[in-house]
Amino acid sequence: MSPASDGGLSRGRIWQVSLLSTLLIVATLVAASVQASRLFEESLRPDLRAKAETLAETVALQFHRAADLGIPVTRLGAADAYLDDAAAGHEELRYIGFASPEGRLLYASRELKTRPESFFDRVKQAHGQEESRGLARLEGALDLAHPVESRGRVIGQLHLGIDAGYVEQRLQEIHTDILITLFVTALVTIEVLMALMGLLVVRPLRLLHRLLALGSAGDFTRQARLRLHDEATRALAAAARLVRVLNARHAALTERAARARRGGRLTEAVEQALAALGARFRFGDPKAPAALEEPETGDLRLPLFIYLFGSELSRSFWPLYVKRLYQPGPFFSESFMVALPMSLWVTAMVLCTPLGGRLLNTRGSRVALLAGMVPSAFGLALTGQSSSLTELFLWRIVTAGGYGIVTATALLHVARTSKQRHGARSMGVFVGASTAASVCGTAIGGILADRIGYGATFGVAAGLVCLSMVLVGLLTPDSGPREAAEHRPVAAYLGILKRGRVLLFILLAAMPVRLVLTGFLFFLTPLRLHELGFSEAAIGRLMMGSFIATVLATPVVSLLADRYGWHRGMMLAGGGSSGLGVLLFASAEGSWPLLASVLLVGLGQALATTPLLASVPPLFAEECVGFGLDALLSVFRIIERVGSLAGPLLAAALLGASGFVRCAHAIGAGMLVLTAGLAAYLFVRSLPSSTPSPKAP
């Protein structure tokens, strides 16, 4: 087996292991879910019957009283209306009817009256072959027959139609949650197994290949530091032992030669032999060999995924959680206080971002990551225990600070380890982990909050962050301190900001998209859905739809934009899609229109953001030359984050002033207007310039 050629083989094996295991796990979960459905129905059926019997007894009591007072049951004036009232408000009940002892239907609730007369005949027939005492199955309903007695004789029979679909309806809700769980499990399984296969198989193979390549070139200076023991690392260790033995022999030889030289016994022939050896081969210090490993992008994939998964768990219910702690005060409105922590999050994250870079430079990647993860874990755990908004804000800032450090470290780590080749693919590690975590975290977080409560869900989030810390300790090789990168001059940033056309483009293209994301999707959407009666789980499901739309659309958008040069058109389409999505959401009430609107917003995000950065160099070639592309992109990022920060506050102000519908109308219409402005801007920029623009430095 050739380590050199085994890259392809191991990639195929990675996919085989990941996909087949995922399929097996999903199949197992489906089997368990089918069992759960059966048990669910079996277990609830007696309770449905008990409920119907209780209702039958209370209704029967009125007929019984009337009969006791000597009123014939055939002459009860308002009995139909009474049965209507009795049936109302019981969602599992379809109808109530009262029949004479001979089986003639005397009174019926509205629903039963709308049915053909033959229906009641079929009810009577069904009771002839009833499956259990007094209960017969008929046309999607279970008919419960309850005798009504007075003075020891049967005066009639009540018939209550129990909706057989009630249990199925309840099961449908749990099935949706289970489908989400299956989807998330599949994603998690693929992420975990891909990362483990990378660590356990691909990495040793790559190291072995490097060791063989160096050795073939006469370089025996490097040694692998082996921590995990399995077949792959043992093969690597066997190869490394050969190198170690050579190095030990060379070290012994050098020492003896030095002694001989000091004693004046070293002949010229030996000196020449040693010099020739040194010229042909390079040997390392056996006590402190140079490391064979180089930090790799994939090292971070699993811990980063788990960390972001934990951090995203509260996405779908965060505004609802803040709202619960809100106490009316004299200064700030509820919507402002609910939006404030989201803006504080962005602020704390931005402020702590440079710390990530500094820690990475001075202490290495492992320490930098742990330095961010520890406050995040504490922050999440204590956020769940907060009893006031002040506490909540404090712990949110602590969590966000850690988040800023971790994401900055991860991005810098990826940037450093992907310098030579596959830059885009390496960046995909970060993007892939964060989008998969967003999808999984949003959906599962909503379900968990619905079932186990907010506090416990934050506890789970903190637990996941702790798990990511363990994984960082186990799996991430320390990159070690490095020279700090060249400091970018603030003057360049200011210079870029002074350029009106750049600033206008950022304000029209980059900032509105972030405003919609944080102000609408993260802030307004959960509040509105909760107001419409959606549970936390359902909110998580709907919001997940938006992330999935973004995840699925992003590669297609980037492919089409690159292939056909549709960058500008895509940005405009994205702005339009986001605006329309928000407008549709404002007037939608049912699940499907709401889903369609968040899908439009998610699609808009992918359309607007994917081609944005790629369109910067052609649009601002002069600024790129003058200030550098890095500085230009940094200014983009900073202003984007200002948009993220302002989004919830702006939405809160509009919500407080005009209510949800007008607020959403304002955001949606604003987005469309800004997109029209962007179209006009791009049109003007596409015209041949008559006056030269001021020169960049």
Add this chain to the structure above:
Amino acid sequence: MSLFFKLGAATAAILCFSIALIVLLNYAKFETTLGELQRSRLRVLALDAKASTEAAIDLGLALPAARDAQQILTRVSAMDPDIRGVVILDRRGTVLFQSGLHATTHLPGSARERAVWFEEAAAARDGTWNRTDSTALLVGAPILNPFSQPVGFVLIAYDRRALDARAGVFLHTFARQALWPLACGFTLVCALMWGLLKPLGQRFQAMEKTFRGMEGPAHAAPADEDVRAFDARYQEASQALARAEQSLEGT
């Protein structure tokens, strides 16, 4: 530890975690649905007791003077053995009538709390009020006088332990049933991992053997080109070192 063991253990852990999550979700949903059904059933009883009591004070009697109230409570209380008690409270939360041995001793909440419940029930839009604490499921309905003013409050306390026991049975049964797919899934995952990873492990073992073979002076040339190139260079370096060592020994 082998590759098979490591990856198999990780996959099995994910499988167990996912099954546990499915069990937990179903349990939580069952518990919620059961609670909803039970509340809805108690609501029927509370509305029945309310209607009967209102009929008893229809002629203008004050609520404490309603003669049939005790009978009504006893009848409602007898409809389910898990009903801990049924009480009629006045607007201050004082118990006027009660049924069930534990009605007063085990009735949750202080008089002040119950007075707050009264206010909440009087303001309830659907005519009933409910609350769940760690020991009881409470469902109530306001009693209105002939002028539609709330004068009292029927409160049914249902033993929460009965619901917990039912949910517990569901959990145990489902957990037991889920063991089968779990066992099958586990076995299949192990078989899959064995099938996919064992050959990979064996190939790594063959490589290890090749590298160990290179330590000896005489060995067959490795089949693989990269390993052969490394072997040649390694032997060259080893021989060069040996020559240098010999020449140094000669001095």
